[in-house]
Amino acid sequence: KDGIQAVELIENQIQSGSPVDLILLDMQMPRMDGYQTAARLREIGFRRAIIALTADAMQGDMNRCLELGCDDYLSKPIDSSELLEMVSRYTS
Secondary structure, eight states: OOHHHHHHHHHHHHHHTOOOSEEEEESOOSSSOHHHHHHHHHHTTOOSEEEEEESOOOHHHHHHHHHTTOSEEEESSOOHHHHHHHHHHHHO
C-alpha cells in the first residue's frame, strides 16, 4: 500500500529469517515513495533483488533507482514477458 508498510513488512521478515526473494517496488507511493523505500530497505539489511517500477522513463530516474539500491528498473506500461524474464533472472 505504501513504502512505510513495505519497510515494516520486510523488516519483520528479516527478523524472522525468511525475507522474500524479490521486491517489485512502485516508485510512486504515498507517505514514503519508492526511492526512499529502496534506500531504507537496504539500510535495514535487505540484500535480495529490488526491481523498480515507474511511469517515469527518463534516464535520470533509472539512475536514481539504481543509486538508491534497486537492482533493476522497468518502465510502465510493463511488458509481461520482460517482467517474467527479469524475475526469473533474479530468482534463479
